[in-house]
Amino acid sequence: MWKIVIIDDERQVLQGMKRVIPWEDLNAEWAGEAMNGEDGLALIREVRPDIVITDIYMPIMNGMDMLEQLRKAGFAGKVIILSGYSDFEHARQALRLSVSDYVSKPISVPTLETILYKVIQELMEEEEKRTKQGELEQKLMLYEPFIEKEWVRAAVVGTLDHSYPNGVHMPEPYRYWTEKRHAAIGIDLVRDIRVNELSLSDLNLFRFAMSNIACEIAGELFPAFEYAELHSTRSVLIVHPEPAAMPQDKTQQKLEELAVRLIESLKGYLKMTIRVGIGSVKERWTDIPDSTEEAFRASDRREYRAVPDYEVYSGGGKEDGTRRTGAAVQFPVKFSYRLAGAIKAAQEEEAQRLVADYIAELKTQKGVTAEYLQTLGSELWGIIAYCLYEAGFAQGDLVANDQVAKELVGLTDAEQLRQWLSNKISLVCDSRQYKGNSKHRQLVDYMTDYIHEHYAEELTLAELADKVYVSRNHLSIIFKNITGETFNNYLIRVRIEKARELLLERRMLVYEVAEHVGYKNVPYFSTLFKKVTGMNPTELIK
Structure with missing residues (x-):
């Protein structure tokens, strides 16, 4: 209930107000009374009412002095002044002190009721606004760790907006990047029979376990690092070698040691095979996406093996003498990340635009063979299929695997690839069940992330x-x-x-x-x- 106190040096006014105010209709209660400003000040400080009805001219302390002290002390309640005098200076002062209404005595009962209803309506609106603001702040606090994760992903693949390069709007935990060097370790989980047969729940658990192992190993070799899952079977470690702490070749050795230990640990603990690409060390954090591109380009092409007998490839061109030809086709990490995001959110128009822009660029390149296009189509379909997988749908519910394989064989030019991808994106995004569950998928993503963060x-x-x-x-x-x-x-x-x-x-x-x-x-x-x-x-x- 709304608490109201009345302060007036006339007892008749006090009694009359208590009697005529429709307390029940206003959902309000009488919280006390006083006959001078000094007692009124003490009363208000004690009961913290929502509404104060006060006279101005009273003994010991007048209403304006009382209100001045209250506002200085932070009292934010509503104040209605009833005065037997029409005083412009007091009215101006009342305005400065955020008084809700200033009326002259005597006041009629209907006028008093109208004023009180108006003031209580203001209180209700303010309460609703505070509640919504509180809920928003709670949600922001709740989602902050996951918002930061999305920021890291965007920084890793290069999709941040232009307000970040100066470092002013960077999240506080990552501002130290401005003083470090940076290198990307691209991790690609090989899609063998075991991985393809995993359920969504099992795959999420494996990815969770992979992140724990990767972070533990990275922490032993580098004082600062971040781990980010990208899409499908890809993730990336961003490590931060100390500036000028060791020669470049020593840094490269540590990066290669990290890659080898990742491969051995994931094979030993999880029986999972990964391929690792190493991007070059960058001096500026805004160049991290370039290192990420180098890492996955090296992993995709598999041209320059950095470590003999291990699937570790260098984006800096280091070679052990075993250069491969006819390697897997690569595509920009930024494009694949954005495509996955658009499909997950059932944003068909954005997904179609991304594909159209990418294929248009592809058409300008020389030496694009049918084999290249078919391999690229297979990789892009892998992203679409994984988005279905994460959403809880088997890809066979929309398109059979053997059908996709037959269709890919028939792709011989870039325009055919564009049309084929466009049809597949429309098929997925137009699915009523898929589109209807996009918000549900986001909710469950948050829940699983929360479980992995707070399982203990x-x-x-x-x-x-x-x-x-x-x-x-x-x-x-x-x-x-x-x-x-x-x-x-x-x-x-x-x-x-x-x-x-x-x-x-x-x-x-x-x-x-x-x-x-x-x-x-x-x-x-x-x-x-x-x-x-x-x-x-x-x-x-x-």
């Missing part, structure tokens, strides 16, 4: 439902439809995957690992661990 904490679906302003039951259905499993099962699998990694490191005891991933009951943790992995925690570390 007490997490419940109800808590996340409150954070994203969706009912618990509805959120449960959305999550199950997109991922194919329940929220609790997904949380358990994330925790157990992290626990498995910690146990294999052999740095912590079983009970310590259990607590680290969110389980205080060790027997319960052991039961879940065996259910998910097929073995007890103690068996894993023998």
Whole structure:
């Protein structure tokens, strides 16, 4: 209820006001009264009313002096002045002190009611505005880590707007980039039979595990780094060698060591094969996208092998004598990242524009063969298919794999490729089920990211439902439809995957690992661990 205090040196006025104000209709309550400004000041400081009705001329302290002190102290409530005198100077002062209304005594009951209704309406509107602002701030705080991740991705591929190069608008955690050097390590997960057979949930867990391993290894070799997932099977590590801390060849050796350890660790722990490209070291952070392009161009072409016997390729042209020809076709990382983003959001017009612009550029290049176009089409279809995959759809629901393969063989020029891609994009984006679930996919992406960030904490679906302003039951259905499993099962699998990694490191005891991933009951943790992995925690570390 709205609290109202009345301050007047005439007791008759006080009693009359209390009697005629329609308290119930206004959803208001009488919060106190005073007969001079000094007592009124003390009363207002104590009860913090929403509305103050006050006279001006009162003993000890007048209404204006009282209001002056209140405003200086930060009182933001509404003030209605009732005065028996028409005084221009006081009216001007009242305006300066943000008084809601200034009326002369005597005041009729209808006029008083009208004024109070108006003031309370203002209070309600301000309350609603504060509530919306609070919700917005809460959402911004909630999404800030993920907004920062998107900023890093954009910085890595070169899609930031032009307001960032001077560093003024950079997120605080990344302003140190302006004082560092930078190199991109492009990581491409090889699509073997095992990877192609993974479910969406399993692939997300593997990507989560890949990020943990990559970050741990990078942290041992470089004091500063960032990891960003791009699209499909690609991700990138941005490392920051200390300026002039070591010769260029020593820096290159550390980059190659990082690449080799990534390959060995992912093969050893996850049984996954990756190909790694190394971009050249850049002095300016705004050149990071160039290093990213070099890294993935090296990985795609596979021309200059940097390390014998390992799928590590250098974008700087270093060669071990084994140059490959007829290698996989490459395309700009920026283009592929933007295309994936447009398809994920079901933005058909933007996706079509990106493809049209890229193919137009391709037409100007010499030596573009039919084999080149077919390989490029296959790579671009891989992005589209992965977007379907992330959305929880099997690509076979829209286009059969053998049909795509037959269609690709028939592509012999760039215009045919453009038309083929245009048809596929329209087919995906026009799908009512795909388009209708675009917001749901974004919501689930946020939820899975949140789980991976906070798996060690007490997490419940109800808590996340409150954070994203969706009912618990509805959120449960959305999550199950997109991922194919329940929220609790997904949380358990994330925790157990992290626990498995910690146990294999052999740095912590079983009970310590259990607590680290969110389980205080060790027997319960052991039961879940065996259910998910097929073995007890103690068996894993023998």
